[in-house]
Amino acid sequence: MRVLIINNEFPPIGGGSGLGSYYLARELAGRGVKVTVLAPQGDFESLPTLPPEVRFIPVPSWRKGIHEAGKRGIFWFLIFGGIRFLVLRLKQFDVLIYYSSIPAGLLSFLKRHRREVMTLHGLDVPGRDSASFAMLHRLLTPFNVRTWRQSAAVTTNSENLRQSALRLTPDLPIEVIPQGVDRTMFYPTPFREKPQPLIIIGAGRLIPLKGFQYLVEAMRDLPPERFQLRLIGKGAYEADLRVMVERLNLHDRVKFLGYHTQGQTADLLREADIFALPSYGDSFANTFLEAMSCGVPVIGAAAGGALELITHGENGLLVPPHDAQALTTALKMLESDPDLRLRLREAGLATIERNYSWETYGWRYWELCQRIIQQRR
Numbered sequence: 001m002r003v004l005i006i007n008n009e010f011p012p013i014g015g016g017s018g019l020g021s022y023y024l025a026r027e028l029a030g031r032g033v034k035v036t037v038l039a040p041q042g043d044f045e046s047l048p049t050l051p052p053e054v055r056f057i058p059v060p061s062w063r064k065g066i067h068e069a070g071k072r073g074i075f076w077f078l079i080f081g082g083i084r085f086l087v088l089r090l091k092q093f094d095v096l097i098y099y100s101s102i103p104a105g106l107l108s109f110l111k112r113h114r115r116e117v118m119t120l121h122g123l124d125v126p127g128r129d130s131a132s133f134a135m136l137h138r139l140l141t142p143f144n145v146r147t148w149r150q151s152a153a154v155t156t157n158s159e160n161l162r163q164s165a166l167r168l169t170p171d172l173p174i175e176v177i178p179q180g181v182d183r184t185m186f187y188p189t190p191f192r193e194k195p196q197p198l199i200i201i202g203a204g205r206l207i208p209l210k211g212f213q214y215l216v217e218a219m220r221d222l223p224p225e226r227f228q229l230r231l232i233g234k235g236a237y238e239a240d241l242r243v244m245v246e247r248l249n250l251h252d253r254v255k256f257l258g259y260h261t262q263g264q265t266a267d268l269l270r271e272a273d274i275f276a277l278p279s280y281g282d283s284f285a286n287t288f289l290e291a292m293s294c295g296v297p298v299i300g301a302a303a304g305g306a307l308e309l310i311t312h313g314e315n316g317l318l319v320p321p322h323d324a325q326a327l328t329t330a331l332k333m334l335e336s337d338p339d340l341r342l343r344l345r346e347a348g349l350a351t352i353e354r355n356y357s358w359e360t361y362g363w364r365y366w367e368l369c370q371r372i373i374q375q376r377r
Contacts, residue, residue: 016122099121101118120161125164158178158308187293192273198331201291205235216254228255231256272296
């Protein structure tokens with residue numbers, strides 16, 4: 001079987017979409033599939049090397065930031081990625097897998113292939129983070145939805161995102177294939193029963209959608225000597241968050257650590273006591289998986305894909321979206337109850353072991369590709 005993977009984001013940039021395409025290439029190659037990847041060149045220092053049998057076709061790229069392509073970056077990929085795509089002989093591939101229907105999926109209008117998989121990841125679905133992409137979606141929704149309907153299969157990384165897509169295409173079959181976590185990189189260290197201070201980690205793109213503003217606000221009502229917050233990531237919202245930190249006089253308790261590789265992030269997570277990501281719109285945040293795999297209790301907002309991963313009081317805590325006071329209460333509860341932190345830690349580790357691996361992710365896409373090939377024959 002020969003597979004072409006197309007993605008405008010590739011590790012370490014782009015979060016879940018980039019990681020998904022990277023590990024899918026690795027897993028498929030491990031099953032004997034001949035894999036080609038068309039994507040911007042990424043920095044692979046933080047990840048295992050791609051197998052030598054994976055062919056990589058680099059695309060010139062421009063990015064707004066390490067975590068963010070921006071509208072200009074999307075346009076850049078459509079132009080230069082489109083040129084590379086046009087010169088490819090598509091008949092050599094049995095299946096094409098587009099990571100995100102915008103922008104990668106739009107290349108399908110340049111040249112058609114009978115066996116295409118469109119995998120949706122969040123911002124390519126109208127209505128997700130509409131403040132950032134409202135205009136883009138108004139222009140592209142008819143073309144975007146058409147790419148879904150023309151595909152042999154459509155997948156999402158969460159049921160929450162699937163339901164968002166079904167609001168536009170209620171009759172369209174969509175398969176949910178959750179992503180995984182690399183447990184050789186994200187592994188736990190011994191539990192800290194009485195840490196002083198308690199270290200809270202938040203990780204992801206610094207954009208309003210992630211809800212870090214509520215986490216910063218929650219720090220205002222926590223004892224300064226007992227709680228420290230560290231934010232991993234970069235993004236356009238960082239300047240606003242820094243202003244907020246200064247306004248609340250939290251500069252000695254909230255640290256901006258900037259961009260870190262996957263390996264560096266894993267080391268920082270193992271030093272943490274709590275992971276908090278109060279995102280109010282993520283389809284599925286891989287950072288929850290990474291924190292759980294490192295044995296760190298997690299707090300999420302009761303919205304989006306977090307509802308599928310976190311069962312409140314069992315393997316994590318859920319708070320209402322946009323609620324800084326609820327975050328404060330949850331953080332105080334975990335600090336005062338080491339037994340609860342330990343229970344959440346163990347249940348989180350069990351959740352990862354039971355349900356989330358890149359091996360399972362690769363197997364399910366391998367099975368999907370085989371099914372498509374048989375159906376088209």
